[in-house]
Amino acid sequence: MRPLRMSDELFRKRAEEEDGCMISAIGLKPLFAKREQLTQHRDEPASEPVRLAFSTLISYRRRALRLSIEALAQKAKVELDELLQIEEDPNYVPEPRTVHQLANQLKLPIPQLLVLSGNATTANAELTEAAVRFAARSRAVERLNREQSDALNEFVKVLIKQKVENIEER
Amino acid sequence: MSSRQKCRLKVPERDDLVEAELVDELSKDDLVRAHLDWAPVRLEALKRLHAAKRPWPEHWHWDWSKKAEMLDLLAYRCMGIEQGGRMQGLMMLSTIAVKGRLAVQAGKATLYIEFLESAPWNLRELVGIPQFLGVGVRLLEAAVVFSEEEGFGGRIGLHSLPQSEGFYRKYMTDLGLDPNHSQRLRYFEMGAEQVRYFLEGRKP
Amino acid sequence: MPNGLTKRTMTLNLSETEMRALESLSVQKDLSKTAVIRQALRLYQLVDSRLSKGEKLFFEDEAKREKAELMVMI
Numbered sequence: 237m238r239p240l241r242m243s244d245e246l247f248r249k250r251a252e253e254e255d256g257c258m259i260s261a262i263g264l265k266p267l268f269a270k271r272e273q274l275t276q277h278r279d280e281p282a283s284e285p286v287r288l289a290f291s292t293l294i295s296y297r298r299r300a301l302r303l304s305i306e307a308l309a310q311k312a313k314v315e316l317d318e319l320l321q322i323e324e325d326p327n328y329v330p331e332p333r334t335v336h337q338l339a340n341q342l343k344l345p346i347p348q349l350l351v352l353s354g355n356a357t358t359a360n361a362e363l364t365e366a367a368v369r370f371a372a373r374s375r376a377v378e379r380l381n382r383e384q385s386d387a388l389n390e391f392v393k394v395l396i397k398q399k400v401e402n403i404e405e406r
Numbered sequence: 407m408s409s410r411q412k413c414r415l416k417v418p419e420r421d422d423l424v425e426a427e428l429v430d431e432l433s434k435d436d437l438v439r440a441h442l443d444w445a446p447v448r449l450e451a452l453k454r455l456h457a458a459k460r461p462w463p464e465h466w467h468w469d470w471s472k473k474a475e476m477l478d479l480l481a482y483r484c485m486g487i488e489q490g491g492r493m494q495g496l497m498m499l500s501t502i503a504v505k506g507r508l509a510v511q512a513g514k515a516t517l518y519i520e521f522l523e524s525a526p527w528n529l530r531e532l533v534g535i536p537q538f539l540g541v542g543v544r545l546l547e548a549a550v551v552f553s554e555e556e557g558f559g560g561r562i563g564l565h566s567l568p569q570s571e572g573f574y575r576k577y578m579t580d581l582g583l584d585p586n587h588s589q590r591l592r593y594f595e596m597g598a599e600q601v602r603y604f605l606e607g608r609k610p
Numbered sequence: 611m612p613n614g615l616t617k618r619t620m621t622l623n624l625s626e627t628e629m630r631a632l633e634s635l636s637v638q639k640d641l642s643k644t645a646v647i648r649q650a651l652r653l654y655q656l657v658d659s660r661l662s663k664g665e666k667l668f669f670e671d672e673a674k675r676e677k678a679e680l681m682v683m684i
Contacts, residue, residue, distance in 0.1 A: 237409055237411070237428075237430040237548075237551060237552060237555060238551050238554065238555050239411055239551075240411065240413050240428060240544070240547050240548065240551055241551070241606075242543075242547050242605050242606075243607075244423060246607045247414065247416070247540060247543065248416055248421065249607075250543040250604075251415070251539040251540030252539065253543075253576055254539055254541075254542050254543055254573060255530065255536070256531075257542070257573035258463055258529060258531060258567070258569035259523065259524040259528075259541065259542035259545075260463070260468075260522060260523050260524075260566075260567045260569065261521060261564040261565060261566055261567065262520075262521055262567055262589070262591065263498075263500070263518065263519065316449065317448075317449050317452055320452060324456065478659075479652070479655055479656050479659060480651060480652040480655050480656075481653070481655065481656040501648075501652055502649060502652050502653055503639075503641075503649060514639075514640055515639055515640065515641055515645075515649075557642050558641075559640075
């Protein structure tokens with residue numbers, strides 16, 4: 237390749253300008269990648285409260301089972317950093333495999349968790365309403381206390397009761 | 407043998423420049439090694455951020471070993487800056503030209519940067535005191551030079567994660583949110599005059 | 611091992627029509643004829659890679675709401 241040609245003096249200046257900046261760029265879907273199902277969910281708004289319910293559910297359930305994040309990651313055979321992200325970032329959509337593994341370890345129903353995590357869609361309005369209520373109730377306090385335990389137990393009961401038909405896994 | 411050329415990186419808070427190398431064509435193994443080197447440092451940084459209730463970088467989950475298969479195709483090429491036996495930054499380029507969007511170069515062949523990342527120990531947000539500065543600048547410089555070599559006139563384009571927009575805005579034109587991007591990121595492009603400013607300091 | 615530094619030379623025999631097409635593309639894209647050929651090769655390989663995985667290649671006309679598969683055997 238041709239030689240780089242920025243002078244040292246200019247480079248020093250540019251390097252200082254870079255300090256404190258996060259250096260990252262991410263392209264359009266690489267052309268080599270398997271085509272994902274772009275069409276059916278393109279216009280679907282990301283349901284933030286529902287995914288917040290998912291993050292909170294995983295976190296609360298883990299704590300209710302007295303598992304550390306590391307222990308759950310190990311048992312579920314998922315990456316620790318992904319589990320951290322699931323609990324912290326409601327915008328993050330985990331891989332279906334991760335959802336399956338977590339559902340098994342936390343004894344939660346898989347289809348419903350796929351919906352909550354953003355991996356599948358359903359027409360079941362009651363499920364999404366229950367998720368929104370749970371998300372709202374769970375935001376009040378930091379630690380899993382009696383109120384949160386009650387909210388968690390109630391939501392889990394709803395999850396198990398709900399029939400999720402015609403699930404479309406993404 | 408991939409081509410290597412000497413370049414320099416800056417040590418923070420000092421005026422020193424240290425010798426490094428631009429490797430202009432990385433192999434799949436190089437990417438896997440870089441990932442294995444970066445991942446534990448990144449994970450420790452994420453744990454610290456988590457404990458401090460601070461936000462994570464938007465590219466926390468990137469895995470360069472998974473991007474390695476792109477190098478099976480001529481359509482992609484990866485470059486890196488190596489120093490002290492470690493990759494200090496990586497950049498994946500698309501060698502199939504995209505159409506320029508800046509009015510002055512609309513439709514002209516432009517080199518597109520698919521991914522660009524500085525090693526976690528070079529980011530102040532993650533480690534407090536970065537080991538080196540200027541990795542991003544060097545990689546952008548390499549992209550411009552490669553663009554010239556490919557006959558694209560030094561023109562480059564990329565989509566920026568929100569956390570990095572400030573950096574690219576210094577040298578490139580922000581063409582706004584791109585509705586065709588899966589994450590609706592902002593698209594940036596560098597034209598000929600900007601190349602001169604970036605590489606030579608000559609203001610338009 | 612990557613081998614981008616080594617360049618090899620090849621003689622390419624093209625018909626008059628093909629050469630005119632190449633020259634026209636070269637002018638249109640403001641690229642050298644060599645650069646045009648290289649772009650074509652990269653694109654060809656990439657398309658071939660996806661087709662061989664069972665994917666299909668389509669042209670889409672959004673205005674006319676028409677989509678047509680590119681039937682190529684490469």
